[in-house]
Amino acid sequence: AQSVTQLGSHVSVSEGALVLLRCNYSSSVPPYLFWYVQYPNQGLQLLLKYTSAATLVKGINGFEAEFKKSETSFHLTKPSAHMSDAAEYFCAVSGSGATNKLIFGTGTLLAVQP
Amino acid sequence: GAVVSQHPSRVICKSGTSVKIECRSLDFQATTMFWYRQFPKQSLMLMATSNEGSKATYEQGVEKDKFLINHASLTLSTLTVTSAHPEDSSFYICSARDRTYAGSPLHFGNGTRLTVT
Numbered sequence: 375a376q377s378v379t380q381l382g383s384h385v386s387v388s389e390g391a392l393v394l395l396r397c398n399y400s401s402s403v404p405p406y407l408f409w410y411v412q413y414p415n416q417g418l419q420l421l422l423k424y425t426s427a428a429t430l431v432k433g434i435n436g437f438e439a440e441f442k443k444s445e446t447s448f449h450l451t452k453p454s455a456h457m458s459d460a461a462e463y464f465c466a467v468s469g470s471g472a473t474n475k476l477i478f479g480t481g482t483l484l485a486v487q488p
Numbered sequence: 489g490a491v492v493s494q495h496p497s498r499v500i501c502k503s504g505t506s507v508k509i510e511c512r513s514l515d516f517q518a519t520t521m522f523w524y525r526q527f528p529k530q531s532l533m534l535m536a537t538s539n540e541g542s543k544a545t546y547e548q549g550v551e552k553d554k555f556l557i558n559h560a561s562l563t564l565s566t567l568t569v570t571s572a573h574p575e576d577s578s579f580y581i582c583s584a585r586d587r588t589y590a591g592s593p594l595h596f597g598n599g600t601r602l603t604v605t
Contacts, residue, residue: 408593
């Protein structure tokens with residue numbers, strides 16, 4: 375079984391400040407981990423993914439995440455927040471293989487204050 | 489990049505009618521597609537896994553006779569909400585994974601906002 379826990383349903387940062395969105399996973403098999411972003415009334419856009427290669431993963435829009443097996447974590451960070459980063463962020467886990475379903479966390483709504 | 493097209497983006501229907509939502513992978517083939525439902529300010533809940541050429545696999549608690557899924561080709565899956573009721577109003581999102589390489593992420597459609605009056 376697999377699951378994801380996102381700590382903090384709402385996170386607020388100032389423009390230019392560090393963004394840190396937390397994600398912890400549970401998986402009985404080696405996990406693939408993903409971060410997606412969702413803007414209002416839209417689908418999901420992939421920010422980055424971890425698929426058992428490098429533990430530090432760089433994604434789009436300046437985001438990155440580090441896979442830490444010892445902590446079962448995959449936190450998302452960005453050094454400097456932009457107003458355009460305000461959105462809902464979802465961490466997700468799956469096994470390998472095309473038929474493995476993706477299990478989502480509950481999401482974190484990021485607000486960026488001017 | 490891989491694109492998943494979902495249609496329609498919005499639909500309003502009356503109680504008792506049926507609504508079909510299409511999900512197409514435009515530049516890749518997908519043996520498996522996934523249908524999610526999202527309530528306001530909540531996460532995505534997996535409804536079912538759509539398998540090309542075979543029956544869909546439904547998650548616990550999802551009525552298969554109400555949410556009919558057909559995956560007729562490697563690029564098209566459809567979700568039909570039958571005899572819709574107001575409680576079926578929600579945001580439905582499909583996703584697909586490129587079957588040709590391991591580690592392919594899920595690509596999502598832009599969702600369908602269903603409102604049942």
